[in-house]
Amino acid sequence: MRPTRKIAATIGFVAGAALCAFAVHAANEPALQVIKINASKFHFEPDHITLHQGQPVTLELTSSDATHGFMIRTLKIDTDIKPGKVTDVTVTPATAGNFVAICDHYCGVGHGMMKLKVEVKP
Ligand SMILES: [Cu+2]
Numbered sequence: 001m002r003p004t005r006k007i008a009a010t011i012g013f014v015a016g017a018a019l020c021a022f023a024v025h026a027a028n029e030p031a032l033q034v035i036k037i038n039a040s041k042f043h044f045e046p047d048h049i050t051l052h053q054g055q056p057v058t059l060e061l062t063s064s065d066a067t068h069g070f071m072i073r074t075l076k077i078d079t080d081i082k083p084g085k086v087t088d089v090t091v092t093p094a095t096a097g098n099f100v101a102i103c104d105h106y107c108g109v110g111h112g113m114m115k116l117k118v119e120v121k122p
Contacts, residue, residue, distance in 0.1 A: 032090075033057040039068040039081050039103065042110030048117040053096045061087040069105030072118055080105050096122040 033052075037059055038045045051057050061070055063083040070087075071078040074095070081087050103114035 034060060036060045036062070037070075037116065038062045038064055039070070039114070040064045041066065041108050042103075042114050044101065044103075044114060044116040047115070048119070051093050051118065051120045053093050053120055053122050056090060056092040058088055058090045061089065066107045067105055068107050068114065069103045070101055071104040072099055072101045074099045075118070077101070078104065093120040096120045 033055065035049055035057060037049070039061065040063065049059075059070075059077075061079070061081045062085075063081045065083060067083065068081045069079070070081055070089070074097075075091050075093055077089055077091055079087055079089055097120055099118040099120065101116040101118055103111060107114070
């Protein structure tokens, strides 16, 4: 092999190794946090979730009976949860603090008791 070809081969190898390192780094990025929440008359399960300020999270909302609502005013979330379907909501909490999610779709006599505590840690 002539010296110039040897250099070209070396550069190719280094570039390839760098690309591999980049791909491995990308695969090691932290996975998006996913929290499953099920609504039923008249509560949410779990009834307390912990999020982290500035970190995106996907809430997978399901209902095991009627249509419920899911509203967290401070986080600008307001959706319905229909039975037999998963409703995904992705949010990145901008501020830390304690918030409350409520059911805002009338679902029966205990409707007003449906609350879920949301703690956003700094
Ligand atoms: Cu309700």
